[in-house]
Amino acid sequence: MTNPASTKQEINFRLKSASEYGQASFAGIVSLGLALVFLLNSYSAAAGAFKPAVLAFSIAYFVFAGLQLAVWALIRSNLIRKGEITAATRGLGYVLLLSLLTANIFIAAVAFQLIKRKKTAAYTLAVYTLMTTLLVFAVSALNLFKPYVSDNFLIGMVLLLLSAAVQLISLLLVGKFANGTLLPAWMWPVALLLIVTSVSGNLFALFLGLLLIGKLRDKGYTAGSKLNDIVDRLSRSSTSMLGLLFILFLLTVSVTSYLTFDYGMAIDNNYSAIFQPPSLEYPLGTDNFGRDLFSRIVFGARISLVVGLLSTLIPVLIGGALGAISGYYGRQADNIIMRALDILYSIPGILLAIAIIAAFGASTTNLIIALSVGAIPTYARTMRANVMLVSTLEYVQAARAFGSGDMKILFKHIVPNSLAPMIVKSTLTIGTAVISTSSLSFLGLGVEPHIPEWGNILKLGSAYLETHSYTAIYPGLAIIGLVLSFNFLGDGLRDALDPKLD
């Protein structure tokens, strides 16, 4: 089927309507950039030579980036000449999958999309489920190079392998059978097994399981579930899926680290191994007490995620309730609530947090409270605006005409329909909460100094900036990675949930 494009508009249209084309260029450019970063880091000016391990990594990235860009060119010519991507080009996706061995998730994610001609939400989720578990497995496996591992290491690794196997099988099954709206009934156990594997923190598996169950129960009667719709739209933007991948990777690592990581490595002083440079035994080196930076950062993810999520969830609930009441009842209630919140709003978040921590002392609980209080007004304002908008809609009037009570109307009809902006906003502000947490820890006002939290690690490392700068660089990269992921996810969710921007 040759169907060459004639006009420039047609070419542009064909290129834009094939998601693989944009994704390929994205993955290629990102890999190229990463390869360059590795190359620059592999050269140590002091020794005047290249570090072989990093150099090899860089070369591997260059190779895959080159391959990816070649595939990109092939897709382009396919689209212009034939109007579709040929089976041979799609076959190259299997070659690109090998990049997973170098932990290049950018190319791997794109390769999975390239292989499959007709992509469904379930397939995308299955791919990301598997990738998350594999990444966690690889990162946990780095512990093998340590002098000793935690007692439950083996159990943890076997469980991870088992869930990876379940997820691989379900990926194959979903890829083969979940094309239409009708699913075979034996998908039930697969879906349930997937939900079981999500205990590790891999929420992709949970979403996939729920999606499959939804489809099974629906039996093709409706056009599709809301989750299906959102995943479908979200998966169109690779950045937001990769952001979600990184967040869930950290979540899974945090959960599985109870089994696979040894907390002693992160907190016990080991004076025989002070300031070890990065090596296989200590992937990110050690700090001034000889503690393994890698383990510390892994355990720090737990604190950062918990504090970030809680200090977003609390103000979402409180601010959301206040905003809903104020938007629904209006008049006096609105006036009083919003004026009181105006006061809170005019104190900058960090300063309010400092004042609260000054008054009640520095601890994780106080930190969460301090960050939550400052964030209440923004959520209340968002919720109030939405509730005011939704309150005027016809179905609310209908509910009132049926004699429903105020509380029932508010929480059953109005609030669920004004949640979307709150979800987007909270996703975007979890990142801010993570930054605030580490900033306050850096000032000595956040998490207790003995707990390995990213800000604390950075604070310690900043004292050795001149001699051992990596102790300050790596935790910072972790913070940026997490915040960037939340921002990408928030942007993607905004596009997915807001039909206006479609």
Add this chain to the structure above:
Amino acid sequence: MTGDAAATGYGFTDRIAAIYRKMYINPAYRLLLLLLGAPITLIVFGVYQYRKSADGSRRQAEELRASLIASGSKERLLEEAKDQLRRKHAFFGQTVSAEQLNREAERLASAKFEAHVQERLHDGALSGDYKQNLNFAETFHSLIGNPLFFALSWLLGLPMYVLMAVYASAYAKYIAERLFMTLFVILGVAFVVFTILYISPMSPAANILGETATDEQIAAFNHLYGLDQPYLVQLWNTLKGIFTFDLGRSFSGNENVTVSIANKFPVTLTLTVISTLIAVLIALPIGIISATRPNSFFDYTFMFIALLGLSIPNFWQGLIFILNFSIKWSLLPATYSPNNWLSAIMPIIVLGTGLTAAVARMTRSSTLEVIHEDYIITARAKGLARRTVLWKHAVGNALIPIITVIGLQFGAMLGGAAVTEKVFNISGIGSFIVDKQFIPDIPSIMGGVVYTAITISIINVIVDLMYAFFDPRIRSKMKQY
């Protein structure tokens, strides 16, 4: 009202009365009006009461009410209400006791009856059967027509006229309301921060005097700084201190709090203002260029960099800058000193990164939104050049949300400057607060937080006023209400 003052005639007093009547409707303004013109209010009230009983309108109303009751109209209304309520309960399947039903019906019926009476009176007044129903504002109107009363009212009620002058001008009213809100917010901030520090379980005395301090020493310390006084007294003193710029002496170091804040605040303010200006200068062109070429490589790259800028913690960025520019390449000094402008470069960049990113993203999205408006298509259709359309029609209208973001981000920057100041060792207001919080040095923290919040509130007022004057939509809305 300056122009009209010469024309002290019938028209002018009418206008005053109209403003009076309008203000009288709004409860908050009514209270202010009555209070500020208290002597006038008393006179008008006296006349009002006298006329009301003298002209017989009250008697008329009573008679009408009695005649209506006598004709059985009230009972009819009551029966009607009962019937409606019964049907309603039957429809929803509710069971209500007879007593409750009666009470509810009574309430509904009397409300209806009263409305009916008022309607009859009003109709009667229009057709001339009844006397004009007097009200307070009307009385004022008729009195102000009297030249003697008019002169007297200026003598006794000048504050009231000032208030009316403010109310009469839409802009003045808007500014006055906004300033009043700001004052309220400032008081609230002082109250909140003070209360937080007051209920603190920490004891500054024990922290300063050390573990070995005796109870007497601690009591003496608390007495010296007034910490043994009741809550309300302390709160009053603090509020007074904030407005008179005298917060006493700090617990540690025995320095005058307002003087040290006055020394440190300009440092922070200068740095943040400069970095805001630079950030806006960089971010606006980037955002506009990105919006004109959406989804291009250029757009993606800039927006990725902007997102990266939003995601970098200030302190880490500062450390990396110090590592590269100071330690590795020895280009810039690592710590800030006021005499060396080179040392201000890194703090300014670090402070401005977040703002640049936020403004660039906002500029892009808001310009994109405006570009798709109908009036842009019109402008293009009438043959304007691309450049003219973009700069004259699109950017101007896209500026409003951008100004909002700049205002918000500036506040966040001023509040979050503490972290950057600590990294570059700047003795600004942020690091002052952080240094004092370990004790906790209540007056210093109080002063630092409240004065920062006041600055931010004032900036927000300026931002609000700015777009009230720039945006014709907001301007016309302001005039309407």
